[in-house]
Amino acid sequence: MKKEKVLLGLLGATVVVGIGTSIWFAVANPFATEDKTVKEKVIKQKEEKKIDKHLEKYTPLKKEEISKMTIDEKKDMMGGDGANYESNLMKIGQGQGKEEYPEDKAKAFEKELIQLASSASYDKILNKVKNEVKNYQFTTGTNTNIASIYYDASIMMSTLTAPDFQKGKIAKGMRHPEMMVIGTIMLPEKERRAVIHDFDSLSPIVNGEVKILDHEVLRGESDDPMLKTIQNTMVGAERVHKIEFQIEKKNNLIAYVIEYNNATLEYYGIYAPKDKTYHYKTIQFFKEMDKDFDKHQSLKTDGGK
Structure with a gap:
């Protein structure tokens, strides 16, 4: 009987120690939480870097301008559901030149870009607008349509490399x-x-x-x-x-x-x-x-x- 009590006591102590150890690892151990937090942070940083590279490649924004944007603003610019769309469109339209692209040329330029889109030449759209952004802005009248086409071409470039199940969700963000x-x-x-x-x-x-x-x-x-x-x-x-x-x-x-x-x-x-x-x-x-x-x-x- 004495022997059984000793064994039960040892077993109870083992259980208590085991529970205590689990609680320590779950609550008191800072390394478990820190490790998870670090991993999440690294994943978010990698995701943001990919978005940054996309914006650098497919928008006229400079690297320093992109770095000042929040992650939500960046995602909106890549085809999010629009609350910040107008402000992001303005960022795309604000080229290095002080003057607006001439209105008398804008309609023809818009038509030219749409013709390129007809054959999925999205990269050519991006390059053509980028060349004009060096000298002009696209923030008023027909020029806002050109900025929208540029924005949408960037979105459609994303669909070319995205998995099939994501293509529709991305394309839904188009604005022209x-x-x-x-x-x-x-x-x-x-x-x-x-x-x-x-x-x-x-x-x-x-x-x-x-x-x-x-x-x-x-x-x-x-x-x-x-x-x-x-x-x-x-x-x-x-x-x-x-x-x-x-x-x-x-x-x-x-x-x-x-x-x-x-x-x-x-x-x-x-x-x-x-x-x-x-x-x-x-x-x-x-x-x-x-x-x-x-x-x-x-x-x-x-x-x-």
Whole structure:
């Protein structure tokens, strides 16, 4: 009996020591917490360095200007959801020159940049604007559109190297309606679902140039039936861009892009003109196809057990 008491006492002491040691490591040991904090800090620093390199390469901002920005401002500039978009756009537009880029040349320059985007020549857009930023600013009138194209080209350059599952989320941050139409068509079909609102929208699987044919801004007085549908379902959709574009060098489609008061855009959908019928399928069609495929794979896996 005495022996059993001694053993129980030793066992109890061991448990107490074990609990005490665990508590010390969890609470009192500063090295465990410090180690975790250091690792988190290193990860954040690496992430910020990658963002810095991207901004240095794809924006006219100088290294010292980027270093003064907060991490949130940097992320916004790379395609975040817009609260700081306008101030970031101003930073992009503020070139080294004192004068604004001439308004009489701005429209033609904007059109030239959109044509480059049509063939995914985003690097050429960045280089062309960078050359002009040496002498001019892009902060008023049509020049703000040029700054937006520059911003969006930077975003689309990011999608070229991003994993597929991130491409749609990145592209959703674009701020020029025509760039959003062009860029979204160039995404993998599945990733467009993160950008396009209406799943009854067409989602053409095509290669090649996306040519902008016409761009009209619709407001409340327009008799376009799609505008009424959009305004009845989307709060704040007072300004809607109706953009006609061509794919496969022959097929014309119409895109609707909502512009909200805070300068953010929402891609509502892509549709065939009234007098046209195409073989292109809708987003919903592809979603159902994915669902059937997953179901088939599940049955196949279960059957193999």
